[in-house]
Amino acid sequence: MTTLTDRDLEKAPIASPVTMAGALNRALADALREDSSVLVFGEDVGTLGGVFRVTDGLAATFGEQRVFDTPLAEAGIVGTAIGMAMNGLRPVVEMQFDAFAYPAFEQVTSHLAKLRNRTKGRVALPIVIRIPYGGGIGGVEHHCDSSEAYYTHTAGLRVVTPGTPADAYALLRQAIECPDPVIFLEPKRRYWSKETTTLQHTAATLDRAVVRRPGSEVTLISYGGALGTALEAADAAAEEGRSVEVIDLRSLSPFDDETVAASVRRTGRAIVVHEASRFCGYGAEVAARLSEQCFYYLEAPILRVTGFDIPYPPPNLEEHHLPSIDRILDAIDRLQWQDSSGTVKADG
Amino acid sequence: MVTLAPAAPTSTNPQRFLPTETPLALLDAGGHVVADAGLVMPSDDILLALHRKIVLGRRFDSQATALTKQGRLAVYPSARGQEAGEIGAVVALRPQDWLFPTYRDSMAVVARGVDPVEVLALLRGDWHCGYDPYGYRVAPQCTPLATNALHAVGLAHAARIKGEDTVALVMLGDGATSEGDTHEALNFAAVWKSPVVFFVQNNGYAISVPLSKQSAAPSLAHKGVGYGMPSMLIDGNDPAAVYAAVAQAVAAAAAGEGPTLIEAITYRIEAHTNADDATRYRDRGEVESWLARDPLTRLRQHLTGRGLLDEAAIAALDAEAETEAAALRQRMNVDTVQDPAELFRYVYAEQTPALGQQQQELARELAESEDQ
Numbered sequence: 001m002t003t004l005t006d007r008d009l010e011k012a013p014i015a016s017p018v019t020m021a022g023a024l025n026r027a028l029a030d031a032l033r034e035d036s037s038v039l040v041f042g043e044d045v046g047t048l049g050g051v052f053r054v055t056d057g058l059a060a061t062f063g064e065q066r067v068f069d070t071p072l073a074e075a076g077i078v079g080t081a082i083g084m085a086m087n088g089l090r091p092v093v094e095m096q097f098d099a100f101a102y103p104a105f106e107q108v109t110s111h112l113a114k115l116r117n118r119t120k121g122r123v124a125l126p127i128v129i130r131i132p133y134g135g136g137i138g139g140v141e142h143h144c145d146s147s148e149a150y151y152t153h154t155a156g157l158r159v160v161t162p163g164t165p166a167d168a169y170a171l172l173r174q175a176i177e178c179p180d181p182v183i184f185l186e187p188k189r190r191y192w193s194k195e196t197t198t199l200q201h202t203a204a205t206l207d208r209a210v211v212r213r214p215g216s217e218v219t220l221i222s223y224g225g226a227l228g229t230a231l232e233a234a235d236a237a238a239e240e241g242r243s244v245e246v247i248d249l250r251s252l253s254p255f256d257d258e259t260v261a262a263s264v265r266r267t268g269r270a271i272v273v274h275e276a277s278r279f280c281g282y283g284a285e286v287a288a289r290l291s292e293q294c295f296y297y298l299e300a301p302i303l304r305v306t307g308f309d310i311p312y313p314p315p316n317l318e319e320h321h322l323p324s325i326d327r328i329l330d331a332i333d334r335l336q337w338q339d340s341s342g343t344v345k346a347d348g
Numbered sequence: 349m350v351t352l353a354p355a356a357p358t359s360t361n362p363q364r365f366l367p368t369e370t371p372l373a374l375l376d377a378g379g380h381v382v383a384d385a386g387l388v389m390p391s392d393d394i395l396l397a398l399h400r401k402i403v404l405g406r407r408f409d410s411q412a413t414a415l416t417k418q419g420r421l422a423v424y425p426s427a428r429g430q431e432a433g434e435i436g437a438v439v440a441l442r443p444q445d446w447l448f449p450t451y452r453d454s455m456a457v458v459a460r461g462v463d464p465v466e467v468l469a470l471l472r473g474d475w476h477c478g479y480d481p482y483g484y485r486v487a488p489q490c491t492p493l494a495t496n497a498l499h500a501v502g503l504a505h506a507a508r509i510k511g512e513d514t515v516a517l518v519m520l521g522d523g524a525t526s527e528g529d530t531h532e533a534l535n536f537a538a539v540w541k542s543p544v545v546f547f548v549q550n551n552g553y554a555i556s557v558p559l560s561k562q563s564a565a566p567s568l569a570h571k572g573v574g575y576g577m578p579s580m581l582i583d584g585n586d587p588a589a590v591y592a593a594v595a596q597a598v599a600a601a602a603a604g605e606g607p608t609l610i611e612a613i614t615y616r617i618e619a620h621t622n623a624d625d626a627t628r629y630r631d632r633g634e635v636e637s638w639l640a641r642d643p644l645t646r647l648r649q650h651l652t653g654r655g656l657l658d659e660a661a662i663a664a665l666d667a668e669a670e671t672e673a674a675a676l677r678q679r680m681n682v683d684t685v686q687d688p689a690e691l692f693r694y695v696y697a698e699q700t701p702a703l704g705q706q707q708q709e710l711a712r713e714l715a716e717s718e719d720q
Contacts, residue, residue, distance in 0.1 A: 039509075065509060071539055076498055076532035083502020083516070086487070089509070103528070110492050111499070117694040118476035118488055124697065156695050179697035207700075254700040 015198050021191040023165035024054045024130075026199055027172035028092065032062045035090065038176060040067045042077055042094030042130075051096055052132055052191055074104040078129065082111050085125045092176055098133040099142040105150070112181045113156035128175045128182045133161075134225035134275050136189035136322055138315040145312055146225075146276035151183040152253040152285070159252040160206060161185040163227035165195040167210075167250060170203035178206060185252075187225035209256040211263060215245035218332055219263045221286055222273040223249040226323050230273045233328035242332060252282060260286070261293045268299040269335045273323050278306040300336040367569035367581035371613050374588035377641045379649030387582075387592040392656055398439055398587045399651055400665060402431040402644050405455040407669035408464055411676050412454065412471070416622045420680050421471040425452045429585075429617030432643035433549045435459050436590025440598055441517055448487045448500040448518040456519065460486050465679050474684055493524040497533030497546065504542040504601075515601040517545040517594065523554025525568050534609065538575040543601035545594060546577075546609045549584055551616040556629040569611035577609050584612025585643045588650075615641075688714065 018026075031038045040058055042050075046069035049056030059067040070077050074095055081091035095101035101108075108129070115123045135144035151159045158180050162168035168186070175182040197203075204210065212227070213234050222230035227248050234244035245263055249256065264270045270290055272283035287302040305323045313321045374385045381389070390398070409428050416424040427434050434455040441447060441460070449457050454471075458464050462479045469478020470489060477488035487503075490496035500518035507514035524530055525548060537544045548568050552559055565571055572579030578600075582593045590612055597608035615638035619626035626635075651657035692699060692707040699707075 071532070071535050073532040073535065075495075075529055076501075076536050079495060079498025079529060079532070080502030080505060080536055083499035083504070084506040084509075085502075086481070086499065087503045087506035087510070087512075087514075089506045106492060106529075107495060107498065111495060114476075115488070116697070119481060119694075120475065120477075120690070121694040121697075122480050122482065123488075158696070254696075254702060257701070 015196050017194050017196045018165045018199065019192050019194050020162065020165045020168045020186070021052055021054050023169040023199055024172055024186065025056055025058070027169045027176075028055060028058055029061065031092070031173060031176045032058065032066060035176075037088060038066070038090045038092060039084065040092045040094075041070050041081075043072055043096050044069060045094050050094060052188065054130070054186070054191075055094070074101055075107050078104040078107040078112060078127075081127050081129075082107065082115070082125060085127050086123060090126050090176060092128040092130065095129060095131045097139075097143045098131055098145040098147045101129070101131050101147065104129075108151070108157070108183075109154050113154045116180070117156060124179050125181050126176075126179050128172070128178075128184050130172075130184045130186060132188040132191070133185045134187050134189060135312060135318050136225055136275075138318070139188075140315065141312065144318070146274065146307065148185055148224075148252055148276060149280065149282050151185075152282060156181070157253060158182045158206070159185065160250060161187060161224040161252060162204075162250065163187070163190065163212070163223060163248045164197075165193065166197040166199065167204045167248075169199040170201055171206060171250060173201045174204070174206040182206075185224060187227075189225050190228065193228070204250060207251045207254050207256060209247050209249045209251065209259040211245060211259070212248040213244070213246040215243040215267065217243045217267055218245065218269040218271065218335060219260075219267045220244055220246045220271050220273055220328065221249065221260060222246065223252065224275070226273045226275050229323055229325060230328060233273075233325045233332075236325055236329060237332055240329075244332070255285070255289065257289060257293060261290065264290050264294045265297040268297050270294075270298075271303045271305055271328065271331050271335070273305045273328060275307050275322055277309045278304055279309045281306055300334075303331045303334065305331050362573045365573040365576060365578050367567060367572070367579045367611070371581050371583040372589055372593065373583035373586045374592060375586050375646050375650050377585075377646055379646045379653060381650070385589070387589055388596065390588055390591050390595070392654075394439065394591060395588060395647065395651060396656060398435055398591060399644075399647050399657065401435045401439060401459050402587060402647065403665050404669050404672060405431055405435050405459055406644060407673050408458050408676065409455050411673040412468065413618070413622065415468075415677070415680050416471075421468060422473045423621045423623055424454075424471055425621045426618035427452050427455045427616075429638060429642070430549055430551055430614045431455065432587040432590050432647075433547070433584045433612045433614055436587045437517060437519070437545075437547050437594045440591045440594035442515070442598065444485070444512070444514050445598065446485045446487065446500070446503055446514060446516040448490065448496040448516060450490050450493060450496070450519050450521065450524070452521065453489065453519050457484075457486055457489065460484055462486055464676050468680065472680070472684075474686065475690075494520060494527035494529040494533070497524075498529055498536070500544050501533050501537045501540070501542050504537070504544045505540050508540075508543060513602055515543040515545060515598045517547055517598070520546060520548045521554065522548065522550040522552070522559050522562055522568060523557065524548075525571065526554075526562055534571070534575045534577060534607075537607040538577045541604070541606035543604075544607040545597040545601060546607060547594065548609070548611045549614055550611055551584075551614050553616055553620070553630070555620040555624065556626075558629070567611055569609060572609035575609075577607055579609040579611070581611050582613070584614030585638075585641050585646065587643050587647050
């Protein structure tokens with residue numbers, strides 16, 4: 001096992017351009033290097049380096065004992081990961097695509113999420129399940145699901161999704177170190193988004209949201225694949241004179257009530273933006289929590305800009321389904337900007 | 349770059365993976381030694397240990413059934429009639445090995461050394477798993493069938509990676525072999541050559557569904573060949589055969605030879621649980637025919653016939669079993685005090701703020717109801 005020397009640690013980090021896929025790859029490599037109990041396995045993650053190349057080069061560097069291909073069976077991948085974690089290892093497994101993770105659902109909900117509780121804390125399962133999720137890449141059916149609500153509804157799981165390369169690195173490192181099982185949702189349309197940054201372990205906190213763009217009149221609450229659209233919509237709104245704050249949730253479970261509620265109390269208006277369907281979607285929980293916590297501060301009902309309540313569309317129609325800048329701007333316009341005297345409160 | 353082209357099989361002859369056509373047995377129903385059994389007869393000490401644990405196990409099982417009738421347990425799935433499998437498999441495990449039991453395997457878990465009161469915490473309704481899995485190397489009893497087979501493979505694979513001499517034995521039933529997780533576990537274990545023993549107790553029924561509606565395979569053990577896994581078909585009511593087969597499979601796994609699939613033919617004498625009515629799907633005559641193949645009678649006849657056991661020793665053992673049962677009764681008849689705060693304590697390593705709030709909500713509710 002290679003360990004970091006003092007000299008390595010003294011090296012000042014230099015900001016350089018990195019994609020989210022590259023940042024995730026670095027996080028896996030650094031975790032494998034620093035902790036000999038970390039294993040990476042799944043379908044095509046070894047020799048090929050994963051269909052999105054997130055595990056590129058890891059098998060060559062760390063050997064087939066620690067980074068390896070499994071038979072094509074998702075329940076098998078998660079189920080064996082549970083047994084390995086029971087025996088002191090820290091598996092980081094990959095589900096090749098969102099909808100291909102469903103065969104593992106029983107292992108995730110009945111065992112991964114519950115074993116700590118079933119054994120009164122005696123059996124911990126420090127497992128990370130990486131799942132490329134969401135659409136926007138022209139994928140054919142079963143490759144574009146936003147499956148976050150299935151996992152966030154399950155007590156005992158942490159559900160995390162990074163929006164930027166720097167966060168992808170920091171959150172994956174922390175997820176691997178976390179004693180709880182973590183569903184790590186990777187927005188696949190952000191895989192090739194670049195950021196000039198230094199990758200630091202501490203750049204994000206596993207259960208805290210972040211204000212990605214400050215503003216004073218509306219809070220857009222988003223995450224993962226839709227985050228970029230929310231940020232662009234905020235810029236467009238600014239050109240029309242609206243000051244829009246954008247929150248990147250990062251941790252979908254547990255939910256960072258403090259950061260989100262503080263923002264909404266300040267702005268008085270909130271819109272949840274996500275790709276997933278609306279009905280019983282993640283935004284419903286966000287809206288309900290904010291109504292409970294911020295009711296007296298709200299100037300308008302909390303709105304949701306989401307995918308429709310339909311199965312994920314074929315590639316040539318997906319643009320109609322995904323939240324767009326225009327849809328977000330329309331929602332901002334619908335936030336009851338006229339006060340009771342009938343005057344418009346701000347430009348709009 | 350290393351290219352791993354599909355390896356051409358050196359031989360497609362499946363013979364080495366196939367079970368025997370008839371179940372292997374060391375002792376026949378009358379307790380007589382079977383000639384050329386194809387299994388190694390356990391030592392006399394082992395046979396006596398099996399006898400002792402079967403007597404204690406059967407008494408534990410009947411006590412648990414009685415506690416259920418008295419309302420002390422929410423439900424109890426009895427393993428009566430399956431003592432050869434429950435005890436034989438566990439006695440063949442070494443201290444460093446792991447057992448992955450199902451809900452019907454309470455007897456096996458007790459035979460492994462777990463405090464029976466801790467075992468029954470699940471069925472009493474106190475908590476989902478009442479014992480420390482690491483203390484006994486026994487996983488929590490598994491209710492979603494076959495899911496634990498994958499855990500056994502993972503744990504055993506991790507042991508190999510870590511260089512530990514540990515074998516995992518997973519208990520399955522005939523019904524569980526139809527589950528997808530059994531297929532995935534057998535396949536992963538064979539591909540990885542994991543030190544695992546798949547111990548299938550074919551007791552004839554999955555609740556009410558008979559084997560004929562479960563599988564069209566020549567035997568469940570025949571499934572092993574499809575995975576490239578050596579398989580054994582054994583008489584699951586012969587404690588000596590179960591011990592010998594499992595000990596052989598454990599030794600092979602420990603020697604790096606990979607997993608073994610064992611099908612033990614047995615019979616569930618009781619209904620699925622106390623809540624089930626077995627007369628709706630099987631004849632009394634069928635049950636009677638299996639009572640004639642009782643595993644305890646068989647072993648006892650063998651041991652007394654050879655002068656290794658006498659009436660006095662049996663009486664002493666029965667008395668010991670009664671004492672244990674009385675102690676269990678007494679301990680189970682004490683009402684337990686449950687702390688509702690525990691509902692929120694073990695969900696995550698550190699309690700989340702939201703769960704802390706919900707714990708307080710419940711505490712307030714309880715305080716108010718006490719005031720009234």
